[in-house]
Amino acid sequence: MKLLLASRNAKKLGELRRILAFEGLEGIEVLGLSDVPEFPEAPETEPTFEGNALLKARDAFNATGLPSVADDSGIAIDALNGMPGVLSARWSGRHGDDLANLELVLGQLRDVPDERRGAAFVCTAALVGPDGLEVVVRGEWRGEITREPRGANGFGYDPIFRPEGHEVTSAELTPEEKDKLSHRGRALRLLLPELRKLNAGS
Numbered sequence: 001m002k003l004l005l006a007s008r009n010a011k012k013l014g015e016l017r018r019i020l021a022f023e024g025l026e027g028i029e030v031l032g033l034s035d036v037p038e039f040p041e042a043p044e045t046e047p048t049f050e051g052n053a054l055l056k057a058r059d060a061f062n063a064t065g066l067p068s069v070a071d072d073s074g075i076a077i078d079a080l081n082g083m084p085g086v087l088s089a090r091w092s093g094r095h096g097d098d099l100a101n102l103e104l105v106l107g108q109l110r111d112v113p114d115e116r117r118g119a120a121f122v123c124t125a126a127l128v129g130p131d132g133l134e135v136v137v138r139g140e141w142r143g144e145i146t147r148e149p150r151g152a153n154g155f156g157y158d159p160i161f162r163p164e165g166h167e168v169t170s171a172e173l174t175p176e177e178k179d180k181l182s183h184r185g186r187a188l189r190l191l192l193p194e195l196r197k198l199n200a201g202s
C-alpha cells in the first residue's frame with residue numbers, strides 16, 4: 001500500500017517519516033507531496049487542529065486517491081490563553097519563520113513568572129482513505145516555555161520548550177528521544193492500528 005504524508009514542512013515531514021519507519025509498517029510505502037503531481041491545497045481556515053488536519057488530508061486523498069495522513073500541530077501556551085495554537089506557523093505574521101515566531105513568544109512572556117510558563121505541544125493527525133475512512137487522533141506533550149532558546153535539533157518552537165520531567169529543551173533531545181515523548185509520536189502511534197487495518201485490506 002502507498003501512504004501519502006501531506007505536509008509542506010520538511011522538518012515535520014522528516015519526523016512523520018521517522019516515526020512511521022521506527023514503528024516498522026511492513027508493506028507500506030510512504031510518499032511525500034513531492035512524489036505526487038501538484039494539486040491545489042485549501043488554506044488552513046479552521047479554528048481547531050482537528051479541522052485543519054482533516055482539510056489537509058481530504059485535499060490530498062481527493063487529489064491523489066492515496067490514503068493520506070496530514071498533521072496539524074502547534075504550541076498552546078497557558079499564559080496566552082492557548083495561543084498561538086492553530087496560528088503557530090504564522091504567529092509573527094510570516095508563515096514558517098521559526099526564529100521570528102519563537103522570539104515573539106519570548107517577548108510576550110518576558111514578565112510572566114516561572115510558575116506560569118506552562119505550555120503544551122499539540123499534534124492532530126488525520127487519516128483519510130477510501131470508503132469514507134476518516135480518523136483523527138491527538139497527541140499532547142506538556143512542558144514550559146524557557147527564557148531563551150537552546151539546542152539545534154528539531155524545528156519551530158523546540159528551542160524554547162522544556163518538556164515536563166526534563167532539564168533540557170526539546171531541541172536538545174536526540175531525534176529518537178523526541179519521537180518517544182513528543183505530541184507527534186503520541187498521535188502517530190494512535191493511528192497505527194488504523195494504518196495496519198487499511199494495509200491488510202489493500
Ligand SMILES: O=P(O)(O)OP(=O)(O)OP(=O)(O)OC[C@H]1O[C@@H](n2cnc3c(O)ncnc32)[C@H](O)[C@@H]1O
Pocket residue numbers: 006007008009012044071072073074075088089096098101121154155156157158182184
Ligand atoms: O501544514 P503543513 O504543510 O504540514 O506545515 P506547517 O509548518 O504549516 O505546519 P502546521 O500548519 O501544522 O503548523 C505547525 C507549526 O507549529 C509548530 N510546531 C509543530 N510541531 C512542532 C514541533 O514538534 N516542534 C516545534 N514546533 C512545532 C511549528 O512552528 C509549525 O510551523
Ligand SMILES: [Mg+2]
Pocket residue numbers: 044089
Ligand atoms: Mg500549515
